[in-house]
Amino acid sequence: MTDTGYNYAYLDEQTKRMIRRAILKAVAIPGYQVPFAGREMPLPYGWGTGGIQVTAAIIGQDDTLKVIDQGADDTTNAVSIRRFFARTAAVKTTEKTVEATVIQTRHRIPETALTENQIMVYQVPIPEPLRWMEPRETETRKMHALQEYGVMHVKLYEDIARFGHIATTYDYPVMVNDRYLMAPSPIPKFDNPKLNNSPALQLFGAGREKRIYAVPPYTPVKSLDFTDHPFEVQRWDDCCALCGATDSFLDEVITDDKGGRMYVCSDSDYCGDRRAAGHVGPQGVDADAYQRATAAE
Amino acid sequence: MYVAVKGGEKAIDTAHQLLAEQRRGDAAVPELTLEQIKNQMTLAVDRVMTEGSLYDRDLAALAIKQARGDLMEAIFLLRAYRTTLPRLATTEPLDTDTMRIIRRISATFKDLPGGQVLGPTFDYTHRLLDFALAAEGDTPVPVPADAAPLEACPRVTALLNAEGLIEPDTAADDADPGDITREPPLYPADRAVRLQTLARADEGWLLALGYSTQRGYAKSHPFAGEIRIGSVDVEIIPEELGFPVRIGSIEVAECEMINQFKGSKTTPPQFTRGYGLTFGHGERKAMSMALVDRALRARELGEDITAPAQDEEFVLSHGDTVESSGFTQHLKLPHYVDFQSELVAVRALRAEYEARRRAAQNGEQESRND
Amino acid sequence: MTLAASSLTPGFSDAVHQSQAVFRCALTALSRPGQWATVPHLPPAPAPLSAAAAAMILTLADMDTPLWLDPVLSTPEVTGWVRFHTGAPLVSLPEQAAFAVIADCAALTALDRFSLGTAEAPDLAATLIVQLPPQDATSPARTLTGPGIDGSLSLTVSGLPDAFWADREAFAPLFPQGVDVLLTTPEAVCGLPRTTHATLTAAG
Numbered sequence: 023m024t025d026t027g028y029n030y031a032y033l034d035e036q037t038k039r040m041i042r043r044a045i046l047k048a049v050a051i052p053g054y055q056v057p058f059a060g061r062e063m064p065l066p067y068g069w070g071t072g073g074i075q076v077t078a079a080i081i082g083q084d085d086t087l088k089v090i091d092q093g094a095d096d097t098t099n100a101v102s103i104r105r106f107f108a109r110t111a112a113v114k115t116t117e118k119t120v121e122a123t124v125i126q127t128r129h130r131i132p133e134t135a136l137t138e139n140q141i142m143v144y145q146v147p148i149p150e151p152l153r154w155m156e157p158r159e160t161e162t163r164k165m166h167a168l169q170e171y172g173v174m175h176v177k178l179y180e181d182i183a184r185f186g187h188i189a190t191t192y193d194y195p196v197m198v199n200d201r202y203l204m205a206p207s208p209i210p211k212f213d214n215p216k217l218n219n220s221p222a223l224q225l226f227g228a229g230r231e232k233r234i235y236a237v238p239p240y241t242p243v244k245s246l247d248f249t250d251h252p253f254e255v256q257r258w259d260d261c262c263a264l265c266g267a268t269d270s271f272l273d274e275v276i277t278d279d280k281g282g283r284m285y286v287c288s289d290s291d292y293c294g295d296r297r298a299a300g301h302v303g304p305q306g307v308d309a310d311a312y313q314r315a316t317a318a319e
Numbered sequence: 320m321y322v323a324v325k326g327g328e329k330a331i332d333t334a335h336q337l338l339a340e341q342r343r344g345d346a347a348v349p350e351l352t353l354e355q356i357k358n359q360m361t362l363a364v365d366r367v368m369t370e371g372s373l374y375d376r377d378l379a380a381l382a383i384k385q386a387r388g389d390l391m392e393a394i395f396l397l398r399a400y401r402t403t404l405p406r407l408a409t410t411e412p413l414d415t416d417t418m419r420i421i422r423r424i425s426a427t428f429k430d431l432p433g434g435q436v437l438g439p440t441f442d443y444t445h446r447l448l449d450f451a452l453a454a455e456g457d458t459p460v461p462v463p464a465d466a467a468p469l470e471a472c473p474r475v476t477a478l479l480n481a482e483g484l485i486e487p488d489t490a491a492d493d494a495d496p497g498d499i500t501r502e503p504p505l506y507p508a509d510r511a512v513r514l515q516t517l518a519r520a521d522e523g524w525l526l527a528l529g530y531s532t533q534r535g536y537a538k539s540h541p542f543a544g545e546i547r548i549g550s551v552d553v554e555i556i557p558e559e560l561g562f563p564v565r566i567g568s569i570e571v572a573e574c575e576m577i578n579q580f581k582g583s584k585t586t587p588p589q590f591t592r593g594y595g596l597t598f599g600h601g602e603r604k605a606m607s608m609a610l611v612d613r614a615l616r617a618r619e620l621g622e623d624i625t626a627p628a629q630d631e632e633f634v635l636s637h638g639d640t641v642e643s644s645g646f647t648q649h650l651k652l653p654h655y656v657d658f659q660s661e662l663v664a665v666r667a668l669r670a671e672y673e674a675r676r677r678a679a680q681n682g683e684q685e686s687r688n689d
Numbered sequence: 690m691t692l693a694a695s696s697l698t699p700g701f702s703d704a705v706h707q708s709q710a711v712f713r714c715a716l717t718a719l720s721r722p723g724q725w726a727t728v729p730h731l732p733p734a735p736a737p738l739s740a741a742a743a744a745m746i747l748t749l750a751d752m753d754t755p756l757w758l759d760p761v762l763s764t765p766e767v768t769g770w771v772r773f774h775t776g777a778p779l780v781s782l783p784e785q786a787a788f789a790v791i792a793d794c795a796a797l798t799a800l801d802r803f804s805l806g807t808a809e810a811p812d813l814a815a816t817l818i819v820q821l822p823p824q825d826a827t828s829p830a831r832t833l834t835g836p837g838i839d840g841s842l843s844l845t846v847s848g849l850p851d852a853f854w855a856d857r858e859a860f861a862p863l864f865p866q867g868v869d870v871l872l873t874t875p876e877a878v879c880g881l882p883r884t885t886h887a888t889l890t891a892a893g
Contacts, residue, residue: 028403029403032403033403034403034405037402057503057504057505058503059500059501059502059503060503061402061500062395062398062399062401062402062641063399063402064399066395066641066644066645066648066649067641067642067644067645067646067649068645068646068647068648068649068652069645069649069652071645091652091653092653092654092655092656093656096327096328097327097653098327098330098331099652099653100327101327101328101331102331105328105331128652129654129656129657130656147646147649157632158506158632159505159506159632159636160506160507160632185668186668186671189664189668191657191660191661191663191664192656192657192660192661193657208654208656208657209656210656210657210659210660211660212660230642230645230646232503232504233503256660256663256664258663271656271659272659273655273656273659274659274662288655288656288659
């Protein structure tokens, strides 16, 4: 039982059913944006209401929920959403990727490989990949129906003409199952390869725009590119200052006002696991000292 | 040594404590009661109920108190509560012809059946700060109740309609009006859906758009045909009874704009309508809504769509304060990852630019050396 | 004819949590086509409605979803049960249905009787909940491919006419239009979304 006086997972059962039906259709039509009657949530639009509604519609007592924002479990919005579900759905929460059955995320996919037993829930601000080229829903709906995606290729090609390569670095458009153009949400393009053929089910919720879409497990997801300009992900010359990882997405941290900076893993769980396993970066400390330092907080 | 920033939980708890403290302000000053807000901040309550889509003066007052007087935040609180309520019944359409009127004016006829009733309005106040109010002991002299009840107030548009001078009221059919709280927005939207969306839209948004039509961005030559404020009965028809039962009454402000229309090959010249309705005394919003409603009928009336106020998707998808406030403010949330992606890209582009510039310089040098 | 509520078999004993668990089962079925998932909660359904199909109806249908019952299922007991527990409007024409429940599998031909959605709104397509007859191993295996399937897998289902499989394949060029199917045994469900291609496995 929860302590809020609201229904389990906040939403009433009829709303959950409506969202559940939308999710099932989204899964049946990979990459297609299913309109749904999104509800006002007690958290603001733009702060994850779409993801929260999807999570609220799927989550149950047997689940273990992980919430990340920018890859980290301890960013304020991630904390706030995790608390919301701990309170309204009495659900187990975790910061460990491997323990989670449902992972709600804003802007990242965990570095740790996902499994068949997991569902990813992405918070989506603008679900329409064509929105910047065509603001009208009436038009984009037709473009999707006719698979008319030329404008997106033109846009990317203009980048190449101007900059020498594609300048889109996040929310990089993908083609799902060779049919629907899809916005992967503002994850860095570094994460795009993880969308492809994932063993996990991936659900996308846009609350303000009232759209739900999905990528089923083992579904081809291709980042748009050109034969002479193949898709590439970000690379850093540095490694994580704490754990030494060279294969993770790195956040830049400014350490002084004289140009000093360091790079740390954006995925806090991944970084912590590596340090616990004895990996030490150039500015890190060994696992025991780290334990002592964090426990002392 | 560096330890990544932790402590989101603690920061949130502290923020909530600080917020509560700020809301209460100086503890030596008596706390606002909901009764005070409900009775003395009535127009704030009206606006919160209208845009919050929930007619409940007590909850609106609570929301205003909790939101420290930020009406958008209060509207959000009310909406988030409303969305959890079960739907027990659907009311019959309000019959504003039977409104118990406290204010009724028409700008189109000097006098008309029912007369002009000024009612409580800021209209002819001189906007001079009233320092007597600051002295707090202000008790207004009560207005003696009119002995004679108001005579019947037929609508101005009905009077015009009798002559065929105005288009018939098309909304009177029995078509299912849709429900924007239960169905996702799909475009093009029909008028009932548009009106529902406008009714809960931000007053400032509608005011600005309505104003733009007056300044020539989709000019429709509006006249305030009639503005009426008062209480109307709310009725439902219980399935087991089969006849309407009054369940209460609500105060509403209604505006019917009368707009010019040149006529077409198939239609003789006649006036057209724009409609606005709000909870409480939201007269300014009702007028703005009526202007925007009329502008959005451009497609239906075969007018050229040239101005923002006529653009259905643009108007309807940007007017909800809960949506726009949330999305604008979400820019406060961390965007480290996307920004880092841009940093990497801009640095790389600048390095390439620099390399090209150097190469070009060297090339020039070499050709000069040749 | 109406039924007294007292003669109705109950729905879920714990609607909130049981419908959540059954939904996850349906979600798993449609996101991992061709694999049988055990339905975790089986309500006592009035024959000839099967428990698994009944669980799907309780979980997914309500007053917003027109529901079509095939002639075998259109008994006063079943229609009364569906109406009482879901409030779903029962429709007489298959093309009006968001959900269609089929017990007479042999008659499950001409899938274009059901809504395939439109090119712009393919989500308006029907979901078919199909009660399979008792299974035997005599039917030919089919090879399934498509989203949700890691490579390919083999599925053997008996009781569905060849026309059912042929229609599904005939719809493939119409994608995103199509129908989504939940096959049920009395206690399990298997999804066949419109994206799943099923071909007769070559004898080897």
